[in-house]
Amino acid sequence: MLLVLNAGSSSLKFALYPQQVAAAPLADGLLEWRDGQLSGVLRQDGEADCHWQDEAGAQPHARMLGWLLHTLTARQLPVQAAVHRVVHGGSHFTQALRLDARILAELEALTPLAPLHQPHNLAAVAQLAQLQPDLPQFACFDTAFHSSQPELAQWFALPRSWFEQGVRRYGFHGLSYAWVAHRLPELHPQAGDAKVVALHLGNGASACAMQGMRSVASSMGFTALDGLMMGSRCGQIDPGVLLYAQQHLGMDVGAVEKLLYRQSGLLGVSGLSSDMRTLLASDAPAARFAVELFCYRAACEVGALATALGGLDVLVFTGGIGEHAAPVRAMICERLAWLGLALDDRANRDHATRLHATASRISVYRIEADEARQMVREVQPLLNR
Ligand SMILES: Nc1ncnc2c1ncn2[C@@H]1O[C@H](COP(=O)(O)OP(=O)(O)O)[C@@H](O)[C@H]1O
Numbered sequence: 001m002l003l004v005l006n007a008g009s010s011s012l013k014f015a016l017y018p019q020q021v022a023a024a025p026l027a028d029g030l031l032e033w034r035d036g037q038l039s040g041v042l043r044q045d046g047e048a049d050c051h052w053q054d055e056a057g058a059q060p061h062a063r064m065l066g067w068l069l070h071t072l073t074a075r076q077l078p079v080q081a082a083v084h085r086v087v088h089g090g091s092h093f094t095q096a097l098r099l100d101a102r103i104l105a106e107l108e109a110l111t112p113l114a115p116l117h118q119p120h121n122l123a124a125v126a127q128l129a130q131l132q133p134d135l136p137q138f139a140c141f142d143t144a145f146h147s148s149q150p151e152l153a154q155w156f157a158l159p160r161s162w163f164e165q166g167v168r169r170y171g172f173h174g175l176s177y178a179w180v181a182h183r184l185p186e187l188h189p190q191a192g193d194a195k196v197v198a199l200h201l202g203n204g205a206s207a208c209a210m211q212g213m214r215s216v217a218s219s220m221g222f223t224a225l226d227g228l229m230m231g232s233r234c235g236q237i238d239p240g241v242l243l244y245a246q247q248h249l250g251m252d253v254g255a256v257e258k259l260l261y262r263q264s265g266l267l268g269v270s271g272l273s274s275d276m277r278t279l280l281a282s283d284a285p286a287a288r289f290a291v292e293l294f295c296y297r298a299a300c301e302v303g304a305l306a307t308a309l310g311g312l313d314v315l316v317f318t319g320g321i322g323e324h325a326a327p328v329r330a331m332i333c334e335r336l337a338w339l340g341l342a343l344d345d346r347a348n349r350d351h352a353t354r355l356h357a358t359a360s361r362i363s364v365y366r367i368e369a370d371e372a373r374q375m376v377r378e379v380q381p382l383l384n385r
């Protein structure tokens with residue numbers, strides 16, 4: 001049994017797969033740590049049949065994972081290996097691999113580049129090792145899919161030595177895009193020759209340009225801050241704003257980090273929520289404006305990536321917002337009408353897989369993100385070595 005883990009700041013998604021690439025997980029669910037409370041939900045056979053709650057107390061994450069391992073073992077589903085989504089693999093790690101102490105130290109050094117993700121990803125590795133020391137543990141990287149990008153797409157216009165030190169555009173959400181690259185040819189037979197832009201719109205949001213189903217450019221860069229507007233991250237910003245915040249407003253580095261990662265995006269602009277569902281349900285003008293800005297920025301980024309590709313044949317929506325927010329898809333596509341893109345309104349409202357109108361020059365698809373299954377695919381060749 002292979003346990004797939006995707007650890008975030010306050011939640012940990014898990015799924016348990018048999019050690020062959022099966023269509024559906026044997027069990028999956030979510031562990032959460034919020035307001036001093038721990039909770040867990042486990043689904044088996046599609047039914048959420050196990051709920052757990054406890055006070056946070058000491059070592060909350062270890063207790064959540066302890067509950068999970070205990071529950072799975074009690075159900076005759078003992079965990080034999082674990083694979084983690086690790087957001088940043090830096091320039092060295094461009095493939096799934098088995099974790100050891102040396103690799104973990106290198107990954108820890110990348111924490112400043114992904115402060116919202118990397119520490120939580122690595123904490124889950126350490127806690128599992130404590131609970132089950134012999135467990136083989138693997139990592140799959142969000143940056144790996146983008147390692148195929150040409151140098152032109154990777155460089156900032158900084159002095160040469162900065163690139164050599166690793167200050168370059170990496171790109172993220174690679175597990176989600178790799179899954180899109182796997183699924184799209186099943187939906188669009190000419191996908192291999194197509195110029196594709198995929199939009200991963202979730203709590204974090206980014207866009208990726210693909211040619212030959214490989215990444216050639218992306219909107220996220222050195223960290224998961226650049227590019228699109230997100231739930232609470234600002235996306236693309238004039239770096240002069242950061243100088244202004246420090247030099248004239250006297251903000252220290254911690255305050256600037258908090259501003260960029262946690263107080264901006266949909267949350268900052270709406271003053272209401274980072275959650276797209278809440279904003280779409282609200283009549284407040286600031287909520288509507290936040291949604292409009294989100295869509296405007298996404299459409300502009302699609303235009304930029306179409307230029308990187310030299311054309312656009314296919315647009316893909318994925319991630320929580322991309323999969324479920326029909327009004328957001330409609331607003332983004334409206335702004336791309338000049339490219340010859342037309343949605344089928346009904347298909348969009350019904351969340352169909354194929355979303356474009358018959359007359360559209362550009363095909364549009366909705367693909368459900370499945371980072372967990374992509375991780376199983378990537379780690380499969382390493383399991384029986
Ligand atoms: N039915 C829905 N309509 C609109 N937005 C939705 C819907 N379901 C989920 N979302 C949005 O998706 C976002 C979360 O995306 P998800 O990909 O699940 O996030 P994460 O990055 O945490 O994995 C939230 O903004 C949420 O409001």
Ligand SMILES: CC(=O)OP(=O)(O)O
Pocket residue numbers: 087117142172173202203204205224
């Ligand atoms: C890289 C990133 O932004 O991930 P998430 O969408 O899970 O926050």
Ligand SMILES: [Mg+2]
Pocket residue numbers: 202203204
């Ligand atoms: Mg996500």
